[in-house]
Amino acid sequence: MDELRGVEVLMVDDSEEDLQLALRAFKKANLLNRIHVARDGAEALDYIFCQGPHEKRRIEDTPRVILLDLKLPKVDGLEVLQRIKSDPRTKITPVVVLTSSKEHRDVLASYELGANSYIVKPVAFDGFAKAMQELGMYWLLLNNPPKT
Template sequence: MEKKIILLVEDNLDEEELIKRALKKGNIPHEIIVMNDPVEALDYLFGTGIYSGRDLRIMPKVIWLDLNLPKMDGLEVLRRLRENQRTKLVPVVMLTASNQQEEIVKNYGVGANSYVRKPVEFSEFALLVQQLAVYWLQVNQTPPVLIL
């Protein structure tokens, strides 16, 4: 059976905890891998750095990527994912507080599969997380992992 992995790239520990709680409350079968550092997330996905030798046949079904990250913003992470043959088809959901049209256009232009504004209210945020999980883990059909 295929693992239903969400890779969450989020530097805000409070939001990370809220997402984990919402997923648990939603009782949606999943495994969540959290990376607080975008460079480490890229190492994980590409099997480099401390993740060299990782089984690259096991990839997330979806990446939830915060737009505002330290060291490298989410848009740059997305660019690198889309440039790489192995990760260019992995669905990426951009999570942000911004609702600026310019940002939305930029993210879709680079290859985001979805752009989602994080609600401020916890109950709305929890519902959104659960809806995203159901859609990306249970409804959406993803292409097979490319083995290079």
């Protein structure tokens, strides 16, 4: 059903645990938006560019925000980011890099490729939940997305 109505959040993360924690955090923050999950970079690209199993999806129905981990199987998160931001149809979609890495070069590379935000997943769940909550509030409720 998500396919047809369009999702509001696309979450790209290979870690099952992190995903569950994130969903939990969203739920705790009463953000009950439609969320699509991609488990690796290739899957994320298929979804975003309506390829393979997502052929029927309309590319115009972009998610309101993409939460992107950097360390991903198959296709690297930075590459996914680069593909999103270099395609005129998808480049206006906000991408929030959500990763464990605090490495300066990752931050720099992400912003250079056009990431809209860079958030380090805190180890402690309180912090993580807080971060997810703030993130959701901002991107899904406060931010005024560009109309496509």
